[in-house]
Structures are given as structure tokens and as C-alpha cells.
Amino acid sequence: MLAKLRVGRFDPETSSPEPYFQEYELEVEDWFSVLDALIKIREEIDGTLSLRCACRASICGSCGMRVNGRAKLVCKTKLDSVWSPGETLTIEPMGNMPVITDLITDFTSFWDKVRQIDPYMQPTGPEPEAEYLASDESMVHLAGVMNCIMCGCCVSECTVLEVDENFIGPAALAKAYRFVADPRDGKAEERLKDLNEPTGIWDCTRCMQCVEVCPKDVDPMGRIMVMRDLAMEAGVKSTAGSRHTDSFVNSVKRSGRLNETRLTIESIGVMNIPGQLAMAPVGVKALLKGKLPPVRDHKIPSKKAVGEIVKKAEGKN
Amino acid sequence: MYEHDVLIIGAGLAGLRAAVESVRLGVDTAVLTKVHPVRSHSNAAQGGINAALTDRGDEWEGHAYDTIKGSDYLADQDSVEVMVREAGDTLIELEHMGVIFSRDEEGRLGTRAFGGQREARTFFVGAITGSAMLHVLHEQIMRNDVRIYEEWFVTSLIVEDGVCRGAVAMDMRTGEMETIRAKAVIMAAGGAGRVFEPSTNALICTGDGLALAWDAGASLMDMEMVQYHPTTLAGNGILLSEAARGEGAYLINADGDRFMENYAPEFMELASRDVVSRAEQIEINEGRGINGNVLLDLRHLGTKFIEEKLGYLQEVAVEFRGIDLGESPIEIRPGMHYIMGGIKTTIDGATVIPGLYAAGECANVSVHGANRLGANSLLDTIVFGKRSAIAAAEYVKTVGRNGSSDSQLESDKKRIQEILDRPQGIRWAAMRNELAESLTEGIGVFRDQASMEGADAKVDELRGKYPQVSVDNKGKVFNTDLIFALELDFMLDVAKSICQGALMRKESRGAHSRTDLPDRDDENWLKHTHVYKDPDGLGGVRTETSDVTITKWEPIERAY
Numbered sequence: 005m006l007a008k009l010r011v012g013r014f015d016p017e018t019s020s021p022e023p024y025f026q027e028y029e030l031e032v033e034d035w036f037s038v039l040d041a042l043i044k045i046r047e048e049i050d051g052t053l054s055l056r057c058a059c060r061a062s063i064c065g066s067c068g069m070r071v072n073g074r075a076k077l078v079c080k081t082k083l084d085s086v087w088s089p090g091e092t093l094t095i096e097p098m099g100n101m102p103v104i105t106d107l108i109t110d111f112t113s114f115w116d117k118v119r120q121i122d123p124y125m126q127p128t129g130p131e132p133e134a135e136y137l138a139s140d141e142s143m144v145h146l147a148g149v150m151n152c153i154m155c156g157c158c159v160s161e162c163t164v165l166e167v168d169e170n171f172i173g174p175a176a177l178a179k180a181y182r183f184v185a186d187p188r189d190g191k192a193e194e195r196l197k198d199l200n201e202p203t204g205i206w207d208c209t210r211c212m213q214c215v216e217v218c219p220k221d222v223d224p225m226g227r228i229m230v231m232r233d234l235a236m237e238a239g240v241k242s243t244a245g246s247r248h249t250d251s252f253v254n255s256v257k258r259s260g261r262l263n264e265t266r267l268t269i270e271s272i273g274v275m276n277i278p279g280q281l282a283m284a285p286v287g288v289k290a291l292l293k294g295k296l297p298p299v300r301d302h303k304i305p306s307k308k309a310v311g312e313i314v315k316k317a318e319g320k321n
Numbered sequence: 322m323y324e325h326d327v328l329i330i331g332a333g334l335a336g337l338r339a340a341v342e343s344v345r346l347g348v349d350t351a352v353l354t355k356v357h358p359v360r361s362h363s364n365a366a367q368g369g370i371n372a373a374l375t376d377r378g379d380e381w382e383g384h385a386y387d388t389i390k391g392s393d394y395l396a397d398q399d400s401v402e403v404m405v406r407e408a409g410d411t412l413i414e415l416e417h418m419g420v421i422f423s424r425d426e427e428g429r430l431g432t433r434a435f436g437g438q439r440e441a442r443t444f445f446v447g448a449i450t451g452s453a454m455l456h457v458l459h460e461q462i463m464r465n466d467v468r469i470y471e472e473w474f475v476t477s478l479i480v481e482d483g484v485c486r487g488a489v490a491m492d493m494r495t496g497e498m499e500t501i502r503a504k505a506v507i508m509a510a511g512g513a514g515r516v517f518e519p520s521t522n523a524l525i526c527t528g529d530g531l532a533l534a535w536d537a538g539a540s541l542m543d544m545e546m547v548q549y550h551p552t553t554l555a556g557n558g559i560l561l562s563e564a565a566r567g568e569g570a571y572l573i574n575a576d577g578d579r580f581m582e583n584y585a586p587e588f589m590e591l592a593s594r595d596v597v598s599r600a601e602q603i604e605i606n607e608g609r610g611i612n613g614n615v616l617l618d619l620r621h622l623g624t625k626f627i628e629e630k631l632g633y634l635q636e637v638a639v640e641f642r643g644i645d646l647g648e649s650p651i652e653i654r655p656g657m658h659y660i661m662g663g664i665k666t667t668i669d670g671a672t673v674i675p676g677l678y679a680a681g682e683c684a685n686v687s688v689h690g691a692n693r694l695g696a697n698s699l700l701d702t703i704v705f706g707k708r709s710a711i712a713a714a715e716y717v718k719t720v721g722r723n724g725s726s727d728s729q730l731e732s733d734k735k736r737i738q739e740i741l742d743r744p745q746g747i748r749w750a751a752m753r754n755e756l757a758e759s760l761t762e763g764i765g766v767f768r769d770q771a772s773m774e775g776a777d778a779k780v781d782e783l784r785g786k787y788p789q790v791s792v793d794n795k796g797k798v799f800n801t802d803l804i805f806a807l808e809l810d811f812m813l814d815v816a817k818s819i820c821q822g823a824l825m826r827k828e829s830r831g832a833h834s835r836t837d838l839p840d841r842d843d844e845n846w847l848k849h850t851h852v853y854k855d856p857d858g859l860g861g862v863r864t865e866t867s868d869v870t871i872t873k874w875e876p877i878e879r880a881y
């Protein structure tokens with residue numbers, strides 16, 4: 005079978021570096037992954053093509069790239085699942101990270117954000133002589149998050165990171181959850197307090213991108229939502245976070261849907277002028293990208309039903 | 322020029338465990354690695370890590386015996402004793418750092434059964450044990466702000482007056498070469514799977530550490546001992562963990578028979594790796610295979626159980642082959658998996674070169690002998706990573722100021738410039754394929770004098786042609802083309818040492834299974850093979866043997 009690949013290239017060593025596409029044609033086998041095809045290019049056709057890969061088995065997290073516009077581990081993506089003979093497959097570097105060369109991106113800010121959440125277990129109390137006792141369920145549950153291989157696919161597609169580079173982002177927040185939910189960690193409350201600040205758990209717009217592209221089913225958004233609940237439960241009040249939820253509830257009550265713009269304004273506090281100004285660039289950027297929702301609520305048809313749900317939920321509390 | 326007290330080359334489990342210890346001891350420490358730490362191949366370990374926890378009735382003697390028997394009596398028994406006695410404490414240390422090991426009903430660490438052992442003493446995290454450990458050690462590195470030279474590639478060790486004093490490396494991001502001086506170097510650069518094809522190893526496992534130390538004058542010991550894993554995916558050799566068999570999977574042939582009945586009636590599928598690999602190869606050779614493979618059958622375990630306990634395995638089967646393991650068996654065959662041989666060290670990680678330590682898969686403390694037990698390698702990396710850091714910390718106290726010569730840097734720069742300047746010649750990938758094919762053929766599951774000589778001659782031929790290898794990429798930033806060409810140079814050295822070790826050993830033992838000399842010969846060959854690089858020696862090498870250390874366990878026939 006002959007395959008055609010359109011590959012994103014970037015050579016930082018030219019006098020005025022610009023990204024461009026290069027097309028390659030090559031023979032492929034039916035068991036090929038996208039990575040197999042790229043390796044074949046690099047080994048047999050064009051050694052100047054640079055990319056990262058190591059394990060070939062979706063465990064090292066090296067090979068995140070955009071395949072037809074969406075971040076994927078190319079080793080785990082069978083060629084015939086994204087391409088059919090006659091078509092051209094497009095491969096580009098991941099988004100929301102600077103490109104170093106060709107398909108290789110710079111993970112510096114990715115890891116800085118992981119560092120930001122104090123990514124190590126902090127038990128309190130005396131260390132036991134043997135292991136810490138913990139239920140198997142709790143460990144199996146955490147394994148769902150430890151499954152994260154730090155590949156960056158979620159970060160590549162996160163819609164908030166696209167407009168606000170300060171957002172801690174899905175990967176680091178999922179990592180934070182791994183400690184918050186670890187029965188052996190003694191700092192859950194402090195962690196939640198920190199995560200409650202701007203750029204933390206309340207900045208996610210629940211766009212689901214991270215959940216959809218994650219190759220390891222880590223479900224970053226789901227973890228973020230659980231941490232919101234935990235923060236509320238822990239009574240981490242009078243912060244951007246809880247104001248956010250009040251605004252959220254009000255918004256849903258008013259219109260039956262979430263008004264993201266009002267939400268942002270209300271979360272920071274309408275009277276908090278510096279805070280509002282700090283957010284302004286994000287709003288402006290979002291507007292420029294056509295992502296800013298209107299300030300006036302659009303009502304949705306089933307508003308009454310939503311109202312019922314809200315009432316029920318409030319009644320239950 | 323950079324300077325540190327201890328420079329650790331490699332950021333897999335051995336390197337990171339060494340770094341954590343070194344920092345804890347207050348030593349000025351740096352780690353240098355050609356990939357980001359969590360991309361290191363240790364992340365691929367699925368099954369688990371062995372330890373005999375004495376507080377639950379398991380005894381270290383049992384673990385030692387299983388290890389020594391598994392090694393076909395080639396392991397040094399004093400080294401094994403150190404490893405298994407320290408296993409419990411090192412495991413608990415990992416748990417305290419945060420590794421989410423699986424638990425039993427009481428909330429204590431739970432175990433699973435693994436090949437070649439009579440007790441279930443393998444601790445694990447689902448099917449992601451290595452990854453879970455590596456990420457937690459990396460957390461400790463972040464916590465302690467350890468200096469990491471990330472995506473730097475070592476091209477040489479610096480040896481002055483017979484003493485190791487650092488390394489020369491390339492910052493892959495800029496292409497600049499630098500001297501990094503250190504009072505002690507710990508080599509933890511991992512395995513060499515890519516010298517073979519197929520292999521379960523990552524594309525980065527090119528034996529750099531073995532070749533670097535060999536070039537510096539170290540002994541490569543028992544290099545003929547190459548482990549073939551019984552269950553690697555047909556085609557590209559991705560591993561299907563032994564945990565599958567630990568949890569009860571069957572091996573069946575084309576007739577649907579559980580053929581292990583004929584080879585290891587007591588242990589069945591859980592016999593030692595070399596035994597199972599050979600059984601499979603015989604089944605295949607005698608026509609009871611399917612397209613050169615046999616089948617791994619998990620159907621009786623049920624999809625739910627498989628997904629819960631062996632999630633990653635199911636992921637591989639579904640994503641890479643479109644097979645649900647609960648529904649149908651999967652084609653597998655033996656594939657190169659691990660190299661028992663390596664840089665000879667003492668139980669403190671010291672090599673024959675003062676200032677050079679080694680740990681992990683590139684080292685040979687002689688705990689695996691002629692065949693490594695599943696889940697003993699992670700233990701090896703952790704125990705001896707830590708021990709080598711402790712020994713290096715003591716050693717650096719005795720070393721005065723480091724030198725300042727740039728001569729190694731200059732000669733490496735020149736060598737690399739020559740490759741870049743070379744017009745179109747041989748593609749490195751073509752030569753690597755040729756090398757891997759001939760090694761797999763000559764030093765395979767079964768081997769004989771002629772096959773080994775054939776591989777050795779091929780390596781010499783390719784070595785002769787290496788100066789014609791050229792690269793397309795002449796740039797500086799992330800020139801992976803150049804890195805691969807440099808790795809191939811290392812691979813040729815590693816291949817040579819493997820062939821020479823294999824040709825020395827005139828018997829069959831563990832993984833070294835000669836059809837022309839099928840018996841173990843304890844009278845003459847309770848011995849280690851050593852290969853040194855020596856430009857004046859025959860074929861550029863010098864060889865010698867040394868005795869195996871036997872303490873309590875007298876060699877007996879090995880049956881499963």
C-alpha cells in the first residue's frame with residue numbers, strides 16, 4: 005500500500021525559521037502504526053526529520069503529535085484507523101507548546117506546572133516501620149491517575165491553555181488529584197486551598213478535550229470536577245472557587261445554561277478591580293479567537309426542567 | 322565545563338534511585354540522560370518487583386534459592402544474598418515515597434505469583450509497576466531539585482591516569498558538546514535490546530553504557546547471557562507481561578495443547594523464562610506453531626478480570642492487534658528481552674576503574690547469572706542503584722581536585738564532525754538492521770559454534786564499514802539522525818562483546834543454549850566470562866574467566 009503523509013517541519017537554524025509542510029510517499033504494511041510510518045520516513049527516506057519516540061508501546065509518553073489536527077500517541081494509533089488509501093494524513097507537532105524542531109515540542113512549561121502542584125507525597129505523622137495501610141480500592145483508584153504518562157496530549161488540546169497560558173492545565177491537575185485522593189497524603193486540605201486559587205481547578209471550562217484525547221483514560225476533567233467538590237466540602241470558602249460556584253448556580257437558575265463570561269467576572273468578584281484587569285487579557289484573547297460567549301444569557305428551551313433539577317438539588321442539601 | 326561530585330548517567334530506576342540516595346547523603350549530584358527521566362525504559366516494566374517480606378512468613382533464603390536456581394548457578398551467591406536481604410527495606414522505602422502498590426484485604430502490600438518461584442512474592446501496581454515506580458522516583462527528584470541534564474547524550478567517559486573523572490556529552494537541544502567533570506560517575510544507562518530484532522526493548526536501549534564503560538577499560542561479564550522472553554507480540558516484539566501467566570494464562574500450540582506439560586510438568590507456564598522460551602521454540606520448529614508463533618490464552622480468566630488485573634495487556638492486544646483477550650488467544654513468540662551480562666561490579670557497584678560505578682541493567686553484579694527471574698531486575702536496579710550511590714559518596718571524599726583537560730572533548734568533537742562532513746555513504750538504519758538480524762540468528766534461543774562464529778564475523782565486517790556511515794541531517798538542533806549513528810557505534814561494540822562471550826562458553830547453561838554442547842558442565846564452567854576491549858588483542862579484545870562465588874547452595878540439576 006502506498007501512503008501519503010503531510011508532515012509539519014520546522015528548522016530553527018535557518019535565517020528566518022517558518023513552519024512548513026513536507027509531503028512523503030511511502031510503502032506501508034497493514035499492521036503499521038502512524039509511528040511505524042514516520043520511522044520508515046526517517047530511516048529510509050529523510051534522516052533530517054526529527055521526532056521523539058522510544059517505547060513503541062504507549063507507555064513512555066514520548067510520541068504525542070497532532071494527527072489530522074488532534075493530539076495522539078502515534079505509536080498507539082494504527083495507520084488504518086486514521087487513514088485510508090488515497091487520502092493524505094497530516095502530522096503536526098502538539099499545540100500549546102513551543103516547537104523546537106519538526107515534531108519535537110518544548111515541555112518546559114508542562115513540567116513547571118507539574119512542579120507547581122508540589123508533586124510528591126507528603127504524609128503527616130510518624131512514618132510507620134512497615135508500609136502505610138491503605139485499601140486496595142483506593143490504590144486501584146489512584147492507578148487510574150498514575151496511568152498518566154505525561155505525554156502532553158491533553159495540554160495540547162486544552163481550550164483554556166490556548167487563551168491563558170497560566171492555567172495549571174489538565175495533566176498537572178490530574179497529578180494533583182493523585183495526591184489529594186491518596187489516603188496516605190496528609191496535605192489534602194492545603195493542596196485544595198492552593199488549587200482553589202485562580203489558574204487552578206475553577207479555570208477549567210469543562211470542554212472535555214482532555215478527556216477525549218487522553219490515550220490512557222486518565223480523565224483529567226473528571227478529576228478536576230471531583231476536586232471542586234472536595235474543595236467545597238472542605239469548606240474552602242470565600243475564594244474565587246466558591247464564588248464561582250455561586251455564580252454558576254445563579255447562572256443556571258437564570259437561564260438554564262452556563263454563562264461563562266459572567267461566571268468569570270463574578271468569580272473574581274465584581275468589585276475586585278485588579279482581579280478583573282488581570283483577567284482582561286484572557287477575555288480579549290478569547291474574543292479575538294471567537295471563543296468568548298455572549299454576556300447575555302441565551303435561554304435554552306428546557307429551562308423549566310433545569311429549574312426543577314436545581315430546586316431538587318437544593319432541597320436535598 | 323561543568324563540575325559535580327557525582328555524575329549519574331541514566332535516569333531510569335537505577336539512576337534515579339542512586340540520585341535520591343546521593344542527594345540524601347548531601348553529595349553534589351547531577352543526573353544526565355538522553356531522554357526525559359520518565360521516558361526511560363524502566364517505565365515498560367509491567368509485572369512487578371520481588372521481595373521476601375519476613376514479617377509475613379516469607380524467607381529471604383527462599384528468594385535466594387529461587388534466584389540462584391533460576392540463574393542456573395551462575396549467579397554469585399554473595400551478591401544474591403545482599404539483594405534479597407535488602408529487598409524488603411528497599412520496597413518499603415518505595416512505598417513510603419508514594420508508590421501505589423496493590424494491597425491485600427487488610428490493606429497491606431499484596432503479591433502475585435511470578436515465573437520460577439515457589440512463593441508469591443512479586444509486588445506490583447496493576448500492569449504499570451515500572452512506570453508507577455519511575456514516576457514516584459522522579460517526584461523525589463523534583464522535590465529535591467536535583468540537577469538534571471535532560472536530553473543530553475554521553476559520547477565518552479573521561480579517564481585520566483586510569484581513573485574515571487567525568488564524561489563528555491552533547492546537549493541535544495543545542496548540539497553543543499561539553500565536558501562534565503565529576504569525582505565519581507555512576508553508569509546506569511540501561512540495556513541493549515536493539516542489538517537484536519525483535520526485542521521488547523525501547524528504541525533507546527542501544528547499550529551505550531556498556532560500550533562507554535567497555536571503551537574506558539571495564540570488563541563486560543557473561544555477555545552471552547541474553548534473555549528471550551517467552552511472550553512477545555508477533556510482529557514487532559512488544560511485551561505481553563509474565564503477569565499474564567502469573568494470573569493463570571495458558572500457552573497452547575496449534576493443536577490446542579498446553580505443551581508446557583511436556584517440558585515443565587510441575588511449574589507448567591510458570592517455569593523459568595529460558596525454559597519456556599525453548600519449549601516454544603521447539604514447538605515452533607517442530608511444526609506445532611502458527612506462522613512462527615504459539616498462542617497465549619487468557620479466555621478462561623474473563624474480560625472483566627483481565628481488564629482489572631492486566632489492563633495494559635488488554636490495551637496492547639486491542640490497540641495493536643484488535644484482539645479482546647477475553648475472547649480469543651493471541652499469537653506470541655520468544656523475543657530478546659534482557660541482558661544478564663554487563664559491566665562487572667562489586668556488590669557496591671564498583672568497577673575495575675576507580676571512580677566508575679555501575680548499576681541497573683548495564684551492570685552485572687552477578688545476581689541474575691545465566692537467566693534472570695521475572696521481577697528481579699527492578700529489585701536489582703533499586704538495591705544496587707542505592708548501594709552504588711552510597712559507595713560513590715564515600716569514594717568522593719577521598720578524591721582531590723579534578724583535572725581540567727579538554728582533550729576528550731576535542732577528540733569527540735572531531736569524531737562527530739567527521740560523521741557530519743561525510744558525503745552520502747551507508748545509512749545507519751540499514752547497518753543496524755543487518756547487525757540485529759545476524760545477532761538474533763547467531764546468538765538466538767538456540768545457538769552453536771557455527772552460528773556464533775557467523776555472527777562474530779558479521780560484526781567485524783560491519784565494524785570495518787562503520788567509517789562509511791553518513792547522516793542526512795547536518796544541523797545542530799535535535800539532530801536525532803546523528804544520535805542514531807553514534808548509538809550504532811556503541812551497538813557494534815556491544816555486539817562484539819556478546820559474540821566473544823558466547824564463543825568462550827563451551828557448555829549450555831541458562832540462556833546460553835548450545836545445540837552442539839547441550840549439557841551444563843559444572844566441572845569446567847562454573848565460571849564467568851570476561852571480555853575486555855584491547856586494540857592489541859585478537860579481534861580487538863582480550864578475554865579471561867573467573868570463578869563463580871558459591872556459598873550455601875551447591876549446584877544441582879535444574880528442573881521445573
Ligand SMILES: Cc1cc2nc3c(=O)[nH]c(=O)nc-3n(C[C@H](O)[C@H](O)[C@H](O)COP(=O)(O)OP(=O)(O)OC[C@H]3O[C@@H](n4cnc5c(N)ncnc54)[C@H](O)[C@@H]3O)c2cc1C
Binds near residue numbers: 370474510512530
Ligand atoms: C517490556 C519490559 C518489561 C519488563 N518488566 C519487568 C518487570 O516486570 N520486572 C522486572 O523486575 N524487570 C522488568 N523488566 C526489566 C527492567 O525493566 C529493566 O531491566 C530495568 O528497568 C532497567 O533499568 P535501568 O535503570 O537500568 O535502565 P533504563 O530504565 O533503561 O534507563 C536507562 C537510562 O540511561 C539513559 N541513557 C542511555 N544511554 C545514554 C547516553 N548515551 N547518554 C545519556 N543517557 C543515556 C537513558 O536516557 C535512560 O534514562 C522489563 C523490561 C522490559 C523491556
Ligand code: SF4
Binds near residue numbers: 209
Ligand atoms: S476540560 Fe478543562 S482541563 Fe480539560 S481540556 Fe477542557 S478546559 Fe482544559
Ligand code: SF4
Binds near residue numbers: 178217
Ligand atoms: S492526562 Fe492523559 S493526555 Fe494528559 S499527559 Fe496524562 S496521559 Fe497524557
Ligand code: FES
Binds near residue numbers: 056059
Ligand atoms: S513511543 Fe512511547 S508512547 Fe509512543
